[in-house]
Amino acid sequence: MAASLDDTISQRQHSPISWIISRQTFWVFVAVMLACVALSLATNTFASPSNLFNITRNFTFTAIIALGMTIVIITGGIDLSVGSVLCLCSMVLAETMQAGASIYIGIAAALATAVVVGAFNGGLIAYLGMPPFVVTLGMLSIARSLATVVSNNTVVFKFGPDQAALLALGGGKTFGVSNPLIYTVVLALITGFVLRWTKFGRHVFAIGGNEQGALLTGVPVRRVKLAVYIISALSAGVCGIVETGWLGAVTTNIGTGMELQVIAAAVIGGANLAGGSGTAFGALIGAALIEIIRNSLSLLGINPFWQGTFIGSAILIAVLFERIRRLRESD
Amino acid sequence: MPVLELNNISKHFGAIQAINEVSLTIEPGEVVGLMGDNGAGKSTLVKIIAGNYPPSHGSMRIAGEPASFHKPIEARQRGVEIVYQDLALCGNLTAAANVYLSRELHKGFGVLKILDYAGMYRRAGELFKELKSETRPRDLVEKMSGGQRQAVAIARTMLSEAKIVLMDEPTAAISVRQVAEVLHLIRTLRDRGVAVILISHRMPDVFTVADRVVVLRRGVKVADRPIAESSPEEVTGLITGAIDRIH
Numbered sequence: 191m192a193a194s195l196d197d198t199i200s201q202r203q204h205s206p207i208s209w210i211i212s213r214q215t216f217w218v219f220v221a222v223m224l225a226c227v228a229l230s231l232a233t234n235t236f237a238s239p240s241n242l243f244n245i246t247r248n249f250t251f252t253a254i255i256a257l258g259m260t261i262v263i264i265t266g267g268i269d270l271s272v273g274s275v276l277c278l279c280s281m282v283l284a285e286t287m288q289a290g291a292s293i294y295i296g297i298a299a300a301l302a303t304a305v306v307v308g309a310f311n312g313g314l315i316a317y318l319g320m321p322p323f324v325v326t327l328g329m330l331s332i333a334r335s336l337a338t339v340v341s342n343n344t345v346v347f348k349f350g351p352d353q354a355a356l357l358a359l360g361g362g363k364t365f366g367v368s369n370p371l372i373y374t375v376v377l378a379l380i381t382g383f384v385l386r387w388t389k390f391g392r393h394v395f396a397i398g399g400n401e402q403g404a405l406l407t408g409v410p411v412r413r414v415k416l417a418v419y420i421i422s423a424l425s426a427g428v429c430g431i432v433e434t435g436w437l438g439a440v441t442t443n444i445g446t447g448m449e450l451q452v453i454a455a456a457v458i459g460g461a462n463l464a465g466g467s468g469t470a471f472g473a474l475i476g477a478a479l480i481e482i483i484r485n486s487l488s489l490l491g492i493n494p495f496w497q498g499t500f501i502g503s504a505i506l507i508a509v510l511f512e513r514i515r516r517l518r519e520s521d
Numbered sequence: 522m523p524v525l526e527l528n529n530i531s532k533h534f535g536a537i538q539a540i541n542e543v544s545l546t547i548e549p550g551e552v553v554g555l556m557g558d559n560g561a562g563k564s565t566l567v568k569i570i571a572g573n574y575p576p577s578h579g580s581m582r583i584a585g586e587p588a589s590f591h592k593p594i595e596a597r598q599r600g601v602e603i604v605y606q607d608l609a610l611c612g613n614l615t616a617a618a619n620v621y622l623s624r625e626l627h628k629g630f631g632v633l634k635i636l637d638y639a640g641m642y643r644r645a646g647e648l649f650k651e652l653k654s655e656t657r658p659r660d661l662v663e664k665m666s667g668g669q670r671q672a673v674a675i676a677r678t679m680l681s682e683a684k685i686v687l688m689d690e691p692t693a694a695i696s697v698r699q700v701a702e703v704l705h706l707i708r709t710l711r712d713r714g715v716a717v718i719l720i721s722h723r724m725p726d727v728f729t730v731a732d733r734v735v736v737l738r739r740g741v742k743v744a745d746r747p748i749a750e751s752s753p754e755e756v757t758g759l760i761t762g763a764i765d766r767i768h
Contacts, residue, residue, distance in 0.1 A: 195650060195653065195655060196650065198655045198657065199646045199649050199650055199655070199656065199657055199658070200646060200657075386636075387635040387636050388634075388635065388636065389625045389627070389636065392614075392618060392622075392625060392636065393623070395611070395613060395614060395618075396611045396614060396618075396622055398613065399611030399612055399613035399614055400609065400610065400611045400612065402609070403605075403607070403608070403609030403610055403611055404609075404611060404622065404623075406593075406605055406609040407609050407622045407623050407677075408593075408594060408597070408622075408623035408624070409622060409623045466611075466612070466613035467613060
């Protein structure tokens with residue numbers, strides 16, 4: 191009897207393989223790989239070095255913010271302000287550098303802006319109990335308006351003495367790989383590490399699973415939620431800096447509608463809007479799928495007006511698969 | 522020496538007298554069934570012991586030392602653990618993660634500290650074994666039965682070598698077979714020398730597992746009897762007021 195109890199307790203329900211194939215992220219990954227193979231065969235242009243370089247760079251702008259968004263979504267929250275925060279941080283960077291400051295000062299100012307905005311969002315949500323949807327919807331409007339005020343609605347394309355350094359930061363490459371891709375991979379590794387191996391990451395999941403329970407058990411729920419919105423705003427700020435360096439100009443339209451694309455990437459990658467699940471790798475894969483859809487439509491000569499239909503379908507299919515899997519499990 | 526002593530504890534919220542001059546003594550390894558109708562003051566009394574709020578009057582001692590709590594964490598540090606009615610578990614985390622929630626084990630590489638998964642799985646497995654519960658540390662709580670969930674919530678209280686475990690309606694929402702499992706878990710705690718206060722509406726549970734029954738009615742303690750000397754009929758009479766009180 192004692193032995194059988196031991197066996198039961200030490201038994202694992204899943205083998206590593208059955209665990210992997212039960213993941214939504216895995217199937218989206220498979221879809222991405224199949225799409226890449228099919229596009230390589232169907233077109234001459236997809237697998238060309240320059241196209242691959244473009245895809246791996248373009249997807250990073252969605253991916254970087256999707257990493258921050260995924261953490262927010264795991265807690266059961268949402269951050270609708272990221273597109274506007276990206277714009278505000280870009281504008282702060284651009285205006286600071288245009289005024290003659292070094293790139294370090296510019297980046298510090300942009301990131302400080304992100305921290306302030308994130309702390310404002312997180313403070314209202316965590317300490318005053320306001321709904322994340324409402325708070326960040328308000329910030330979506332506020333941040334873009336502030337960016338317009340700061341720039342007086344002008345386009346900034348001169349970045350002072352460190353202009354070359356900024357353009358290299360976002361537009362350059364290292365060992366044949368675009369710089370934004372390197373930042374994205376590093377940020378994804380950090381995010382994945384934090385989610386899996388730290389107490390903070392564990393608490394992020396706990397809050398998404400049962401916020402009230404986590405609170406009763408002694409999880410510092412308010413502090414974690416505050417931190418999560420600061421991280422999300424920081425991811426938007428980092429993306430704003432990199433994207434500014436790549437584009438070489440900032441308008442007050444930068445990042446418009448970005449929040450929806452980022453949320454789409456996170457959801458396709460397996461983050462559940464009800465909270466409690468999501469991964470850094472999923473955020474990357476979701477962002478990659480969106481970029482591949484966009485890229486392939488233009489390569490295949492399909493009218494780009496169809497883009498939204500394909501991306502929307504990808505969201506629905508990914509979540510539908512997850513739903514079917516759950517229904518089958520509960521039978 | 523009693524592990525818990527309540528001396529003339531009263532609690533009022535504005536004009537409402539929730540608890541009136543309640544005294545209670547519990548020895549280590551004793552299981553006390555706390556019974557009473559809705560609004561009799563059971564939850565208030567338990568929340569005072571658990572540190573959710575201080576009493577208006579009266580004093581409390583834990584293991585002989587005076588205790589006055591203002592936050593649940595203070596009670597926890599003194600060895601008072603509570604198993605909430607809804608168990609406060611996170612379904613998306615494993616059993617081991619729930620047991621160690623907010624008390625995670627770490628292993629360090631210098632300044633960098635990471636979660637000690639292996640250590641937490643192993644120790645949680647040992648706790649489940651002590652509880653004689655077929656609960657796997659790596660399983661997600663959302664896939665578990667009610668009895669296994671109770672085992673996870675109770676294993677939490679064993680991490681810190683609790684002296685007193687307060688259980689709020691642990692058998693209210695689970696199947697008959699699982700009730701037996703939970704009563705078994707309570708006995709396991711008792712055998713480890715833990716004092717258990719079991720709040721329950723279910724007469725059979727209290728009479729199966731408790732050593733004593735304490736009945737509250739309108740904030741007043743109307744009975745404190747060894748189970749062997751009482752009966753379900755008597756307790757029902759005390760709860761409803763058909764029997765005024767027994768000393």
